[in-house]
Amino acid sequence: xxxxxxxxxxxxxxxxxxxxxxxxxxxxxxxxxxxxxxxxxxxxxxxxxxxxxxxxxxxxxxxxxxxxxxxxxxxxxxxxxxxxxxxxxxxxxxxxxxxxxxxxxxxxxxxxxxxxxxxxxxxxxxxxxxxxxxxxxxxxxxxxxxxxxxxxxxxxxxxxxxxxxxxxxxxxxxxxxxxxxxxxxxxxxxxxxxxxxxxxxxxxxxxxxxxxxxxxxxxxxxxxxxxxxxxxxxxxxxxxxxxxxxxxxxxxxxxxxxxxxxxxxxxxxxxxxxxxxxxxxxxxxxxxxxxxxxxxxxxxxxxxxxxxxxxxxxxxxxxxxxxxxxxxxxxxxxxxxxxxxxxxx
Amino acid sequence: xxxxxxxxxxxxxxxxxxxxxxxxxxxxxxxxxxxxxxxxxxxxxxxxxxxxxxxxxxxxxxxxxxxxxxxxxxxxxxxxxxxxxxxxxxxxxxxxxxxxxxxxxxxxxxxxxxxxxxxxxxxxxxxxxxxxxxxxxxxxxxxxxxxxxxxxxxxxxxxxxxxxxxxxxxxxxxxxxxxxxxxxxxxxxxxxxxxxxxxxxxxxxxxxxxxxxxxxxxxxxxxxxxxxxxxxxxxxxxxxxxxxxxxxxxxxxxxxxxxxxxxxxxxxxxxxxxxxxxxxxxxxxxxxxxxxxxxxxxxxxxxxxxxxxxxxxxxxxxxxxxxxxxxxxxxxxxxxxxxxxxxxx
Numbered sequence: 069x070x071x072x073x074x075x076x077x078x079x080x081x082x083x084x085x086x087x088x089x090x091x092x093x094x095x096x097x098x099x100x101x102x103x104x105x106x107x108x109x110x111x112x113x114x115x116x117x118x119x120x121x122x123x124x125x126x127x128x129x130x131x132x133x134x135x136x137x138x139x140x141x142x143x144x145x146x147x148x149x150x151x152x153x154x155x156x157x158x159x160x161x162x163x164x165x166x167x168x169x170x171x172x173x174x175x176x177x178x179x180x181x182x183x184x185x186x187x188x189x190x191x192x193x194x195x196x197x198x199x200x201x202x203x204x205x206x207x208x209x210x211x212x213x214x215x216x217x218x219x220x221x222x223x224x225x226x227x228x229x230x231x232x233x234x235x236x237x238x239x240x241x242x243x244x245x246x247x248x249x250x251x252x253x254x255x256x257x258x259x260x261x262x263x264x265x266x267x268x269x270x271x272x273x274x275x276x277x278x279x280x281x282x283x284x285x286x287x288x289x290x291x292x293x294x295x296x297x298x299x300x301x302x303x304x305x306x307x308x309x310x311x312x313x314x315x316x317x318x319x320x321x322x323x324x325x326x327x328x329x330x331x332x333x334x335x336x337x338x339x340x341x342x343x344x345x346x347x348x349x350x351x352x353x354x355x356x357x358x359x360x361x362x363x364x365x366x367x368x369x370x371x372x373x374x375x376x377x378x379x380x381x382x383x384x385x386x387x388x389x390x391x392x393x394x395x396x397x398x399x400x401x402x403x404x405x406x407x408x409x410x411x412x413x
Numbered sequence: 414x415x416x417x418x419x420x421x422x423x424x425x426x427x428x429x430x431x432x433x434x435x436x437x438x439x440x441x442x443x444x445x446x447x448x449x450x451x452x453x454x455x456x457x458x459x460x461x462x463x464x465x466x467x468x469x470x471x472x473x474x475x476x477x478x479x480x481x482x483x484x485x486x487x488x489x490x491x492x493x494x495x496x497x498x499x500x501x502x503x504x505x506x507x508x509x510x511x512x513x514x515x516x517x518x519x520x521x522x523x524x525x526x527x528x529x530x531x532x533x534x535x536x537x538x539x540x541x542x543x544x545x546x547x548x549x550x551x552x553x554x555x556x557x558x559x560x561x562x563x564x565x566x567x568x569x570x571x572x573x574x575x576x577x578x579x580x581x582x583x584x585x586x587x588x589x590x591x592x593x594x595x596x597x598x599x600x601x602x603x604x605x606x607x608x609x610x611x612x613x614x615x616x617x618x619x620x621x622x623x624x625x626x627x628x629x630x631x632x633x634x635x636x637x638x639x640x641x642x643x644x645x646x647x648x649x650x651x652x653x654x655x656x657x658x659x660x661x662x663x664x665x666x667x668x669x670x671x672x673x674x675x676x677x678x679x680x681x682x683x684x685x686x687x688x689x690x691x692x693x694x695x696x697x698x699x700x701x702x703x704x705x706x707x708x709x710x711x712x713x714x715x716x717x718x719x720x721x722x723x724x725x726x727x728x729x730x731x732x733x734x735x736x737x738x739x740x741x742x743x744x745x746x747x748x749x750x751x752x753x754x755x756x757x758x
Contacts, residue, residue, distance in 0.1 A: 136708065219570075
C-alpha cells in the first residue's frame with residue numbers, strides 16, 4: 069500500500085526547495101523554490117505547495133534542513149522555524165519521514181548529479197582515487213560541509229558536520245580587524261560570520277569603514293557581481309577577502325577529511341563567486357598548506373551549479389535500506405492519531 | 414601456514430613503540446619504546462628489536478606512522494625516515510604488511526582500551542550516543558586527529574586526517590603575534606606549529622621575548638610541569654596559551670566530526686597537560702562555540718593515558734577482514750624475491 073509521491077525538501081535559511089519523486093527520480097516540473105519570508109512556517113509553505121501540486125497525501129518525506137539534526141524535531145539555525153516530525157507527517161500525510169542536515173543531503177547527491185549539474189572549477193580534472201572520500205562544502209545563508217565515503221557495499225555514507233561554527237581562521241592584522249568587526253556583540257567570529265550571504269555584507273561594511281568609503285546599498289549578489297566585473301574597488305576588496313577566506317577554510321577542511329575523490333562546492337554565495345574560484349586567487353590560498361601543498365594540489369574542485377542538488381540527495385537517502393542510514397538521519401514513523409488539526413494549522 | 418607473531422609498531426616522530434601479538438592480544442612483556450635518534454633507520458631499529466625478542470620471522474606486520482599513508486611507502490613527516498613495504502617485509506619476514514597513519518591506529522584503539530588505559534578528564538561522564546562517531550586527537554611530536562564510526566555491521570571505520578596542517582586559529586592580537594613568530598621562515602603557522610613538543614618550546618621562546626624574560630633551558634615536559642606546579646610565571650603563560658589553543662582546535666574539530674560518542678585525547682604533550690585539561694581553562698575555551706556551545710557541552714572528553722594505545726589499534730586493524738579495511742590503509746603483500754640484503758641493510 070504505497071500511495072502518493074515521495075516529498076523531498078531542502079529547507080535553507082532563506083529559501084526552501086520542494087519536489088515530488090518516485091523510486092526512479094524527481095518528477096519533471098515538480099521542483100520549485102520558495103522564499104521562506106513569504107510564509108509563516110514550514111507547514112504553511114509545504115501545505116500550499118501540495119495544494120498547488122494537487123497532491124493530497126505523500127507516501128514518505130525527506131526534509132533537508134540547515135540545522136543540526138537531532139531526534140524528532142529541528143529548529144533552523146538561521147530562522148526561527150521549528151519543525152517536528154509529527155506535524156510534518158500530519159501536513160504531508162506521509163507515514164515515514166526523515167530529517168537530514170542540508171549538507172548531508174548534498175553529500176548524498178555527490179555522484180548522482182549529471183554533467184549539467186556540476187562544473188569543474190579548479191585543480192586536476194579527475195581524482196586519483198575514484199572511490200576515495202568526497203566532500204561538499206559551501207556558503208549560502210550559512211556555511212557547512214559534509215564528507216561522503218563508500219562502505220563495504222559501495223553504498224554512500226555521509227558524515228554530518230557543523231563546520232560553519234568553527235573558528236574563522238585569520239592570518240593577518242587586517243583579517244584580525246575584520247574578525248573583531250564580525251565578533252562584535254557576539255563574543256567570537258565563526259567561519260560563517262564571514263562565509264555567508266550576511267557575511268559578505270558585513271565584510272563589505274568593514275572594508276568601507278576601513279577605507280573611508282561611503283557604503284552603497286548593494287545586496288550580497290551585487291557586491292560579488294560588481295567585483296567580478298571590476299566596477300567597484302570596495303566590492304573587489306570585499307570579494308578578495310571572501311574568496312581568500314573561503315579557499316583557506318576549504319583547504320583546512322580538505323586536511324581534515326582528505327577528500328581525495330574530489331571537493332564539491334555548493335551554496336548561493338559560492339556559486340556567485342564561480343569565476344573568482346577558478347582564478348589563482350582561490351587556488352593559491354587553497355594550496356598554501358606548507359608541506360601538505362601537494363595533497364591539496366591533487367584534489368579536483370567542482371561546483372554544484374544546480375540549486376536543487378540537495379533534493380537528489382534527499383531522494384537517494386530515502387531510497388536507502390535501513391542498514392545504510394547514516395548516524396544522524398534517524399527515520400521517524402508517524403503516529404496515525406496525529407491529524408493536520410492536531411499539528412496546529 | 415601461519416607462523417610467527419604479528420608485529421605491531423607505532424612509529425612517531427620521536428619514539429617508536431613495538432610489540433608482538435597473536436589473534437587474542439599483544440603478548441605480555443613484548444611492548445617496548447625506543448628513541449628514534451638511537452637508530453639510523455626504522456629497519457635497524459626493528460631488526461634490533463626482533464633479535465632481542467628472539468623472533469626470526471613475523472607472520473604479519475602493521476606499522477602506524479606519523480605521516481600520510483600512500484601506496485607502498487611512507488616518509489615520516491617529522492623525521493627523515495623512509496619506510497617501504499618491500500624492505501619492511503624483508504626485515505620482519507612478514508608475508509603481509511599494513512601501513513596506518515598513527516592516529517588512524519589510535520582510532521582503531523578507541524573502544525578496545527581498558528579502564529587503566531583511558532581516563533575521563535572533562536565534560537559529561539558518558540556519551541548520549543554510545544554508537545555515535547568517536548574521535549581521537551592530540552599533540553605529541555606533531556598534531557593530528559582521526560574520527561571513528563561504526564559501519565552497518567558495527568565494525569569500526571577510521572577516517573585518516575592531516576589536521577596538524579590546518580591553519581592555527583588565532584583570535585587576539587597577542588595570538589596573532591605568536592602566530593607570526595611561529596610562521597617566521599615558514600610562510601604560515603599550522604596547528605602543529607603550536608600544538609606539539611617543538612611548538613611548546615617555540616611558544617615559550619615567544620613568551621620570553623614578548624615579556625622580556627631571559628629564557629631558561631627547559632624541555633617541553635619541564636615547561637608544562639613548571640606551569641602545573643605554578644613555579645614559573647613564563648611557563649604558566651606558555652601553558653595557558655597552549656591549552657587555550659588546544660581547546661579551541663579540539664572544539665573546532667568536534668564541530669567538523671561531531672563525535673557525539675566521545676572525544677579521546679592522546680599524545681605526549683596532551684598527556685603532560687592532563688590537570689590543565691581538567692580545569693576550566695580548557696573547558697571554557699572548548700565550549701566557547703556560540704550557538705553550538707550545548708553541542709560541545711554534551712561531548713565527554715577522555716585521555717588515552719597508555720603510551721602504547723596505538724599498538725592495540727594496529728592489532729585491531731590487522732585482524733579485520735578485507736571488506737572492512739578503511740580507505741587509506743592499503744594492505745600490501747610481500748614479494749618473496751625480496752630479501753633482507755635487497756632491502757639494503
